[in-house]
Amino acid sequence: MPNNLFRVCFIGDIVGKIGRKAVQQFLEEHDGEYDLVIANGENASGGKGITPRHLEDLLSFGVDVLTSGNHIWHQKDLLAYMDTYPIVRPANYPPNTPGKGSIIWTSKDGLKIGIINLIGRVFMDPMDCPFRVADEEIKKLKQETDFLLIDFHAETTSEKIALGYYLDGRVTAIIGTHTHVQTNDIRLFPNGTMFVTDAGMTGSKDSVIGVDYHIIVEKYLTALPQYFELPKEGEARLDYISFTLDRQTKQVSEYKADHAYFL
Numbered sequence: 447m448p449n450n451l452f453r454v455c456f457i458g459d460i461v462g463k464i465g466r467k468a469v470q471q472f473l474e475e476h477d478g479e480y481d482l483v484i485a486n487g488e489n490a491s492g493g494k495g496i497t498p499r500h501l502e503d504l505l506s507f508g509v510d511v512l513t514s515g516n517h518i519w520h521q522k523d524l525l526a527y528m529d530t531y532p533i534v535r536p537a538n539y540p541p542n543t544p545g546k547g548s549i550i551w552t553s554k555d556g557l558k559i560g561i562i563n564l565i566g567r568v569f570m571d572p573m574d575c576p577f578r579v580a581d582e583e584i585k586k587l588k589q590e591t592d593f594l595l596i597d598f599h600a601e602t603t604s605e606k607i608a609l610g611y612y613l614d615g616r617v618t619a620i621i622g623t624h625t626h627v628q629t630n631d632i633r634l635f636p637n638g639t640m641f642v643t644d645a646g647m648t649g650s651k652d653s654v655i656g657v658d659y660h661i662i663v664e665k666y667l668t669a670l671p672q673y674f675e676l677p678k679e680g681e682a683r684l685d686y687i688s689f690t691l692d693r694q695t696k697q698v699s700e701y702k703a704d705h706a707y708f709l
Contacts, residue, residue, distance in 0.1 A: 449693075450692060450693040450694050451690050451691070451692060451693070451699065452481050452482070452553070452557060452690065452691040452692075452693060453479065453480045453481045453482070453688070453689075453690055453691075454480060454481065454482045454483075454484070454595075454688065454689050454690070454691060455476070455479075455480040455482070455483045455484070455686055455687070455688050456484045456485070456595075456597075456621050456645055456686060456687040456688075456689075457469060457472070457483065457484070457485035457486070457509070457645070457648055457684065457685075457686045458485075458486065458623065458626070458628060458644075458645035458646035458647050458648050458684075458685035458686060458687075459486045459487075459488065459489055459515075459623055459624070459626055459645070459646070459647050459648065459649075459656075460485055460486065460487050460489060460490040460504070460648045460649065461489045461490070461493055461626070461647060461648065461649030461650070461653075461655075461656030461676065462489070462490070462491070462492055462493050462649055462650070462656065462676040463676070463678075464649055464650045464676070464677060464679070464680065464682045465489075465490065465647075465648040465649040465650075465656070465682065465684075466490055466500060466503060466504065467682065467708070468648050468649075468682035468683075468684045468706075468708045469485065469504060469507055469509065469648060469684065470503075470507045471708045472684050472686075472706055472708070473507050473508035473509070474507075475706075477508070480688070481553060482510050482511070482551065482553070482559060483508055483509050483510050483511075484509070484510065484511045484512075484513060484561065484595070484597070485504065485509045485511075485512055485513070485648075486512070486513045486514065486515065486597060486599070486623045486645070487500075487501065487504060487509075487512040487513070487514060487533070488513075488514035488515045488516070488517045488518045488599075489517055489649075489656065490504065491520075491521055492676065493656055493657065493674065493676050494517050494520035494521070495517050495518060495519065495520030495521035495524065496512070496514075496518070496521055496524060496533075497521045497523060497524065498521075498523055498524055498526075498527050501524065501527060501531060501533060505531070505532070510532060510551060511532045511533070511534070511549060511551055511561055512531075512532065512533040512534070513533075513534055513561070513563045513597035513599070513623070514533065514534065514535050514536070514563060514599070515536065515563075515565055515599030515623060515624055516536075516565060516570060516571065516599065516624075518535050518545075525544050525545075528544045528545030528546070529544070529545065529546065532549060532551065533545070534546055534547060534548060534549050534561060534562075534563040534597075535547060535563060536563045536564050536565035536573070536576075536599060537562055537563055537564055537579050537580075537582075537583050538564055538565060538573045538574040538575065538576050538579040539565070539573060539574075540574070547562065547563055547564075547579070547583065548560060548561060548562040548563065548583050548586070548587060549561050550587065550590060550591055557592050557593075557693070558590060558591045558592050558593075559591060559592065559593045559594075559595060559691075560583075560587035560588075560590070560591035560593070560594045560595065561595050561596075561597070562580065562583045562584075562587070562594065562595070562596045562597070562617075563596075563597050563599065564576040564579065564580060564596060564597070564598045564599065564600075564609075565598075565599045565600065566598065566599065566600025566601055566602065566605045566606070566624075567600075567605070568600065568601055568602045568604075568605045569601040569602065570600070570601055576598065576600075576605075576609060577609060577612055580596070580609065580612075580613055580617075584613070584616055584617065588616075592693070592696065593618040593619075593691050593696065594616075594617040594618050595617070595618055595619045595620075595621070596609075596613070596617055596619070596620045596621070597621055597622075597623055598620055598621070598622050598623070599622075599623045599624045600622060600624055601624060601625065603622075603629070603643050603644075606620075606622040606643050606644070607641075607643060610635055610639065610641040611635065613639060614635040614636060614637040614638070614639045614641075615635075615636075615637025615638055615639060616639070617639055618639065618640065618691065618696070618697065618698060619639065619640040619641070619689060619698055620639060620640070620641050620642075621641075621642055621645050621687055622642060622643045622644040622645065623644060623645055624644070625644045625655070626644075626646065626647035626649075626655035626656060627644060627646060627647070627655070628644060628645060628646025628647075628685040628703055628705065629642060629643040629644045629646075629703075630703070631643050632687065632701055632702065632703045634698065634701075638697045638698075640689055640698040640701050642687055642703055645685055645686065645687050645703070646685025646686075646703075646705065647683070647685055648682070648683070648684040648685060648686075649676070649682065649683070650676065650677040650680050650681075650682060650683075651680065651681045651682060651683040651707065652677065652680055652681065653676070653677055656676060657674045657675070657676060658674075658675050658676060658677050661673075661674060661675060662674075681707055681708070681709055682707065682708045682709075683705055683706075683707055684705060684706045684707075684708065685703075685704075685705045686703075686704055686705065686706075687701070687702070687703050687704075688701070688702055688704065689701035689702075
């Protein structure tokens with residue numbers, strides 16, 4: 447690949463042990479193919495949050511930066527790691543919230559990539575406006591970085607797409623997360639920003655967004671509360687977005703949404 451091209455892989459929300467194992471297998475198979483690997487890890491430990499040990503495991507597999515969302519706080523031991531490890535939480539949490547809402551990742555040859563995490567407000571807990579916080583984060587990072595990437599962790603397609611148009615031309619790429627279903631709408635917006643509504647999920651293929659489907663079916667049939675459990679074994683599906691950054695144009699030159707299966 448020409449030296450002006452930089453390869454990025456974004457792995458959709460990792461759910462539980464099956465998801466973690468799939469990440470390990472995928473990155474072993476694609477060793478050396480990507481210059482930067484980002485993954486949403488907020489469900490990596492039992493489907494709720496991520497423990498320090500699982501955070502370190504994912505980094506050892508080859509993940510460079512972890513993004514998150516509304517479940518990031520479920521593993522309290524992580525709080526001590528939030529400022530020192532390459533993990534970000536949504537930037538539009540209150541200002542005194544632990545951790546950081548953006549990070550500047552630097553490649554071995556000095557390329558600087560800003561990674562911003564945001565969370566939506568529609569059907570989610572009340573948070574600061576992701577549109578206005580995005581403005582603040584972009585202003586803070588744009589003078590120091592060559593590219594800006596956003597993980598927008600949100601429930602509705604409309605909120606995600608609206609943010610895409612709002613930031614079109616001001617950031618390199620916006621990748622939606624949270625719904626655990628990969629959408630078939632990856633594209634470049636008119637001013638060059640790559641956008642996809644949702645990257646999808648990395649977890650049990652035979653599940654309901656990562657949870658044992660028997661439990662979810664029973665919940666819908668009875669309307670009774672259920673204790674959500676993840677499948678303990680079975681085939682995994684890993685959803686991912688891969689794209690190439692062009693150092694000369696400062697935009698995405700190639701992109702695709704894809705998936706892989708692992709036993």
